[in-house]
Amino acid sequence: xxxxxxxxxxxxxxxxxxxxxxxxxxxxxxxxxxxxxxxxxxxxxxxxxxxxxxxxxxxxxxxxxxxxxxxxxxxxxxxxxxxxxxxxxxxxxxxxxxxxxxxxxxxxxxxxxx
Amino acid sequence: xxxxxxxxxxxxxxxxxxxxxxxxxxxxxxxxxxxxxxxxxxxxxxxxxxxxxxxxxxxxxxxxxxxxxxxxxxxxxxxxxxxxxxxxxxxxxxxxxxxxxxxxxxxxxxxxx
Numbered sequence: 001x002x003x004x005x006x007x008x009x010x011x012x013x014x015x016x017x018x019x020x021x022x023x024x025x026x027x028x029x030x031x032x033x034x035x036x037x038x039x040x041x042x043x044x045x046x047x048x049x050x051x052x053x054x055x056x057x058x059x060x061x062x063x064x065x066x067x068x069x070x071x072x073x074x075x076x077x078x079x080x081x082x083x084x085x086x087x088x089x090x091x092x093x094x095x096x097x098x099x100x101x102x103x104x105x106x107x108x109x110x111x112x113x114x
Numbered sequence: 115x116x117x118x119x120x121x122x123x124x125x126x127x128x129x130x131x132x133x134x135x136x137x138x139x140x141x142x143x144x145x146x147x148x149x150x151x152x153x154x155x156x157x158x159x160x161x162x163x164x165x166x167x168x169x170x171x172x173x174x175x176x177x178x179x180x181x182x183x184x185x186x187x188x189x190x191x192x193x194x195x196x197x198x199x200x201x202x203x204x205x206x207x208x209x210x211x212x213x214x215x216x217x218x219x220x221x222x223x224x225x226x227x
Contacts, residue, residue, distance in 0.1 A: 045218035
């Protein structure tokens with residue numbers, strides 16, 4: 001069974017609009033962490049935001065916020081006021097404390113339209 | 115200065131060649147990782163080093179040989195590769211194995227002919 005599911009293979013969004021990228025996860029570990037990375041066409045994997053399973057508040061980093069709904073096991077990334085430079089692949093990943101390896105989703109290709 | 119660097123950025127090699135990929139991190143981390151990213155597949159962890167000791171080898175074929183001479187440098191030695199080994203190879207580093215955010219380099223795009 002997939003542990004990280006990103007249901008949107010691709011998305012088109014108008015510039016300056018907000019965008020939500022979906023991520024659901026599956027784990028029985030009580031302690032885990034969730035990550036979002038951005039990968040432009042150049043290839044580099046850029047860390048965006050992190051949410052710990054015990055964090056009381058949703059993580060925010062500038063225009064990025066993580067909508068963490070623990071009961072639903074979802075960790076959606078919200079990008080406010082999208083920009084052309086946000087066009088990239090976005091990956092959701094999870095690390096269970098019982099297994100230090102990162103488990104990756106298949107990614108969502110986001111294209112921002114001018 | 116970029117935290118994690120990788121060279122070369124692009125590499126084309128024949129199946130009989132021997133080449134090496136290099137990764138260097140300037141973040142003071144003590145764990146380093148090699149990943150393989152093939153088209154339409156999730157990232158695959160290949161090797162993990164913590165304090166220069168290999169702690170994980172995810173059943174990678176022996177034609178891939180890692181080397182970690184110190185906590186700042188990581189190599190991936192390649193020999194007699196197959197066309198299906200063509201992929202983006204990403205290096206990452208973190209403070210502690212599995213407990214901290216991993217930071218990635220720009221990757222090496224490898225094409226095996």
